[in-house]
Every structure is written in structure tokens, then in C-alpha cells.
């Protein structure tokens with residue numbers, strides 16, 4: 001028998017037998033551009049939380065996982081709070097994201113390092129093609145809540161993103177959301 005899980009599609013609240021993950025400022029060494037600004041913030045400040053329903057064992061081919069991510073509003077220096085971002089470990093796996101609350105951007109970067117940037121807000125459904133890294137950025141003043149569905153054999157590869165990042169960064173420059181090339 002499958003577990004009974006509920007989702008409120010207006011708020012993203014989930015209930016039932018779920019996995020819970022949280023990333024705070026202290027966990028995000030190497031992901032933001034301004035390391036001094038990251039260090040100066042409280043290390044236990046939460047940047048994002050993920051609840052997921054994983055009805056298959058991690059790595060199972062042919063299954064699906066379902067999750068809701070909440071990225072809090074905030075800045076590290078002039079860079080908006082965001083997820084780490086990852087390629088899937090099993091590269092030929094795609095994913096759906098959809099906006100539930102708040103405003104943000106979804107960055108998708110292909111294996112050649114070309115990044116596309118799409119707006120995400122309530123009701124917007126975005127397809128993340130296989131072989132592309134993906135990162136959520138909260139560009140608003142409220143919580144960015146995003147639903148996701150991905151294959152249970154996708155896995156997560158954070159190494160390349162930790163080393164080289166995405167080819168663009170999303171910053172607040174003079175009060176405006178600005179997508180700027182990553183400096184080396």
C-alpha cells in the first residue's frame with residue numbers, strides 16, 4: 001500500500017510520509033559569489049527547504065518523486081537567495097517545475113555552459129530538459145514556492161556547480177533584478 005500524502009496546491013503545504021531537507025547559509029559555501037558576505041550572515045539562517053514524497057527507493061528506474069521547494073527571500077551581498085542547483089547524476093532524466101507562490105527565476109544550463117533564464121510565478125509550468133543543470137532564484141520579497149516532479153533514478157550531482165557555478169548570476173543592482181555573466 002502506498003502512503004497517504006496530501007498537497008495544498010495554493011500554498012505548497014504537504015503532509016504525510018515525507019523527506020525533509022533544509023539548506024542554511026552555513027551549508028552554502030562556494031555557491032554564492034561574495035564569500036565574505038556569506039560568512040558575515042548568521043550561519044543558521046535558512047535559505048531554502050524541500051519536502052519530498054519518495055514512494056520508490058532512490059535510484060529506481062521508471063519511478064517518480066514529487067517535491068515542494070521553498071526558497072526564502074534574501075540576499076548574500078547583492079545576489080538573491082537561490083538553491084545550490086545541480087545536474088542530475090543520471091544525465092538523461094528531465095524534470096517539471098511549477099510555480100506555487102512568489103516570484104523568481106529558473107536558470108537552466110546545458111553541458112556547454114549556456115544558461116537560459118525563465119520567470120517562475122504561480123501557475124507557470126516549466127520543463128527542464130535532460131542534461132541541463134537547474135537552479136531556482138527568489139527575486140521577490142516573499143517565499144518562492146515551487147513544485148517539482150522528477151524520475152526516482154535521477155539523483156543529484158552538485159560537484160560541477162560547486163566548482164564552476166552557472167554562467168550567470170542573478171543580482172539586485174540598484175533595486176533591479178539583473179542577470180549578469182559570472183566573473184571568473
Ligand code: PAN
Nearest residue numbers: 050067069083084085086148150
Ligand atoms: C528539486 C531540488 C530542490 C533543491 O527537488 O532538489 O529544489 O535544490 P538543490 O537540489 O539544487 O539544492 C530537484 O530539482 N530535484 O531533482
Ligand code: ZN
Nearest residue numbers: 088095134150
Ligand atoms: Zn533536479
